[in-house]
Amino acid sequence: MVLYSNEQTPLLDKQQLNGDITHFPQVHPITEDMKIVHHGVSRLVMIDRYSFKDTEKKTLKVGDFVVLTVKEDPKFPARGLGFIQSLNKEEGFAEIWIEQEYRSSLDSPDEQEKGIITRPLEVIEKPLEVFYEQIAKRNATGLSAVETTDEQRKVSFDRFYDQLSKLNFIPAGRVLYGAGSETEVTFFNCYVMPFIADSREGISDHRKQVMEIMSRGGGVGTNGSTLRPRNTLARGVNGKSSGSVSWLDDIAKLTHLVEQGGSRRGAQMIMLADWHPDIYEFIISKMRNPRILRYLIENTEDEMIKKLVNEKLNFKPLTPQEEAMYQGILNYRTIAGMGGFSEAIMRDAETKLNDGGTYSVHNPEFLTGANISITLTDDFMKAVEQDGEHQLRFPAVESYSADEMIAYNEQWHKIGDVREWERLGREVRVYRTIKARALWDLINICATYSAEPGIFFIDNANNETNAKAYGQQVVATNPCGGLRLTLKIAG
Known part of the structure; x- marks a missing residue:
């Protein structure tokens, strides 16, 4: 049964929902004093990410309030809220009335006007917590559960709920989702991993831990600077390493593969040091704009940058038929004063003819499972200021x-800094000596036009952190901190 307002808008049936809630001991029923539902994006985020849901859909029925994917796009799916109008569990789909503010994402004008869509059940979820106070009660229950007596639990529950329901204190998202849910999700939003041991076993162990953290809802920060550079000898197999960047891409792919606790997809921040020999490849491998890649070729004197850009660029020459078609478009402008062709079409035809083909990029999905940042050292920044040289180096494993x-194998991944490794008397190989400003310019050009890489002043972080009092060091940032740095440099 669907309840409607006078404007024929579906209404939430609180009594029916409370009946469904009785099947879920973690969820607190709706009471008359509950008022906080939030609005706009905040409401969607609360319902989509933090509300406890009937994931098995065992109580799903006509009239239910649901959150769903209104537009299925592999990269940018759109979520929205609505009410089930009809339900066919045998065929596995439902007809849903979509709230007005989410209709702009719908594909057809008819869907946008009527707001009625048909979607498979696997993209539909039924929230059982639709008021923030329900989440606050669940959180207060979970957080007070550590107390040893019923009396102490009651006191702690009341204290937690008082602060949570007044919005005086709002926990991190993973706490909002997990506390009191009786699931095995993490209560920490983000993690930073130790340096990766430079071996197949070390990479596999790191990958396993990243996968486990992300499956429980946590984001992960990784510094790949301990992985040996591309084409470095791997004597154990009498071959050459594929390089740090290829292994980091493998780790980044986990973001696309692992469905996290709740509806949130994965988040990763991957970093590489400014002294690492693969640093150019790391930056260029994620650039997906052919125009900027061509600009780099035309405006750099660094042959390594040119080589890596050419590896990334893909050029498809025009066929005779395509050349004739684009020339015909330009001729039409001359004859008919542009006729039915827009200026954008004309410019595109002219560009393709001038280039003799179409530029694209190889492997456009490379490293897209993570944001990337560069850990910048004081040594490098001084070299930039003085227009000096900068060495790309790594332990001389060969x-x-x-x-x-x-x-x-025992110590390098515990240190993770080639400068400290050298201070310990270990041999270090200089792979290349570059102009520091060439790398600095590359970072800034890519950050300006694609918002990546971000920058992280690793020496400053380690000089200022309280962690050094405990004998620890800063390795990287998690995705939250790293993303802010990325946005800052892009802005």
Whole structure:
């Protein structure tokens, strides 16, 4: 049964929902004093990410309030709220009335006007908590559960609920979702991983931990600077390393593969040090704008940048038929004063003819599962200021003896800084000496036109952190901190 207002807008049937809630001991029923529903994006986020849901859809019925994917797009799906108008569980779909503010994402004008769409059940979820106070009660229940007596639990519950329901204190998102839910999701939003051990086993262990954290709803920060550079000898298999960037892309792909606790997709921040020999490749590999890549070729004197950009760019020459078609479009402008062709079409035809083909990029999905940032050292920034040189270097694993390799395998990933490794008396190989401003310019050009990479002043962080009092160091940032840095440099 669907309840309607006078304007024929579906209404939430609180009595029916409370009946459904009795099947879920984690969820608190709706009471008359509950008022907080939030509005706009805040309401959608509350319902979509933090509300406890009937994930098995065992209580799903006509008239239910639901959250769903209104537009299925692999990269940018659109979520929205609505009410079920009809339900066919046998066929696995439902007809849903979509609230007005979410209709702009619908595909057809008819759907946008009527607001009625048909969607498969797998993209539909039924929230059982539709008031913020319900979430606050669940959180207060979960957070007070550590008390040892019923009396103490009651006191703690009342204290927590008083602050939560007044919005004086709002926990992090993973706490809002997880506390009191009796699930195994993490209560921490984001994590920073230790440096990766430079071995197949080390990479596999790191990947496993990232996957486990993300499956429980946490975001992950990774610094890949301990992975040996591209084409470096891997003596154990008498071959060459595919490089840090390829392994980091493999880790980044987990974001697309792992469905997190709740509806949130994964979040990763991956970093690489300014001294790492793969730093150019790291930055360029994620650039997906052919125009900027061509600009780099035309405006750099660094042959390595040109080489990597050419590897990233893909050029498809025009066929004779395509060349004739685009020339015909330009001729039509001359004959008919542009006729039915827009100026954008004319410019596109002219560009393709001038280029002789179409530029695109190889592997456009590379590293898209993570934001990327560069850890900048004081040494590098001084070289930029003085227009000096900067060395790209890494432990000299190719020339290490068996005993030196044992020490490398045991210690390098605990240190993670080539400067400190050298201070300890370990041999370091200089792969290239570059102009510091060439790397600095590359960072700024890519950040300006694609909002990445971000920058993280790693020496400043370690000089200022309280963690050093505990003998610890800053390795990277998590996605939350790193994303802010990315947005800042892009702005």
